[in-house]
Amino acid sequence: MKRLFVLFTLLISAVTLSACELDWNVNDDPGNGPNENDLDGNYNAEVFEEVLEALQDNHYQDLSDEALYEAALRGLFDAIDDPHTNYMTQEERQQFRDDLGEEFVGVGITIERVDEDPVVTKVWTDSPAERAGMMPGDVITHIDGDDYSDRPYHERIESLLGEEGTTVEVGVERPGTEEIIYFTMERESIPNPTVVHDTFEVDGRTIGHLEINSFGEQTAALSEEALDELENDGIDGLIVDLRDNTGGYLAAVDDILDMFLTEGEQPMFTIEQRVGGEWVSIDYDASGEEARDYDIVTLINGSSASASEVFAAGMKEKGGYEVFGEPSFGKGTMQQPIELSSGSYVNVSLGRWLTPSGQWVDRIDGDIEYVEPTEIVEQNPYLYAYNVYLRDGEPLTYDTVATENENVQAILNALGADIREDGYFDEDTREAVEDFQNEHDLEITGEVDEATAAALSEVILEYRTDLSNDYQLQFAKDYFDE
16 A cells, blocks of 8 residues: 555755656635635636736836746745745755755765754765855845845745856854854765675674765665675674764665565554545555664654654564664655646645654654654764864954854863853963964964964864764664673
8 A cells, every 4th residue: 555655855945845746636616715816715827817917017126027937936935934945946946956966066965954054954065065065944035245144944945056167165153153154165076875884893893884874765675785785794783873964765664664664554644634634644664574683773863854764663662672862853744746737836734644652743843853762862062173274364363252252162162172262262261272283283373373273174174074973873782892
């Protein structure tokens, strides 16, 4: 029965849930809706045209037909209390496809739409964005010197796109900071492997690490290949890492969950949706007869969403496996992108998914807001330090207060200093900068000039990519050492 439901996707807003083949018969009777000239039905096409003409003919600004038309389309979605049902341009739809592909051109970020704001939900490993220091949670406000904070989401997305080798300056708001943080990056071809695997040696035991970055069309096959390789290496345990995985195709998570879970009374998960005005419930059951002969841990964080939450909840509730990290994002609806004649899309929420125990996980309307780990493990805060950027090349100096000072202080503390991190460049901060300059053969000035900023940026990038500083991954490894 479940195989009749094809190609669902489960993603955060900008990376949405896609498609199944169903016979949609809702409202195909013209008598079901108000007449186009029925004012009592609050809909009148003639009035709409009059309003459009009044704006075009009389407003002092030069209003384009295209801008007004697209704004009217987007306005339809404002009346729906659902942030995941939205209008998507061709460029936005292409971003969705890129995020689930194995390669794309850009700066290496995944973006979610939150009240028309583009919010970074993932920064890709070894990408221009990671090297520059962008972080999940950053809100994109400025592009190439222009303030986009009051512009629609799609304009900001389109302005981020560009050819390989071109440069873009991006300004972001970051929670906890007052000033805009700027990053200059060169767009490049970004490897986007949906599956990465390796092994760790823990007290004489081989532990596999299966990192699933998104649930794309090839992810299930790639996961199966990776799992075969890991098992051929003789793993004694497995860490499935879904941190910052914002979702993907339901078919992919169905197949991957089925690699680990076995038959039983509970389904791996359930989907519910309205068909012909009636709720239809479909259970997705496991087919395995025997569990893997090693223990499995799943890692999640606040950017693990939709398909990732389906996986984590299934492993936790049906498999009885440990889930470590931070509470998940909380998105329990599924979207279907419907292509329009213009080439744009309407992304429509058409149902919801439930955990094996029948709970709806959704931060807006769910039975529970998110998937709760079996044990909360907070991440190393210094992994959120970013590259030092000097606006207009001006150094950071003693007796000043700035957002960049906070970042410098965090980097210095990650390296062993013990100074304040509130952004005030005090005497202790100056001494810590001098110590850093001395250790790295830089001119000792106590100021963060361009040479010192570059050295700090290089050091914090090495720190962030050193797995020993990843508290959550280390906690999972230590679990197998007990």
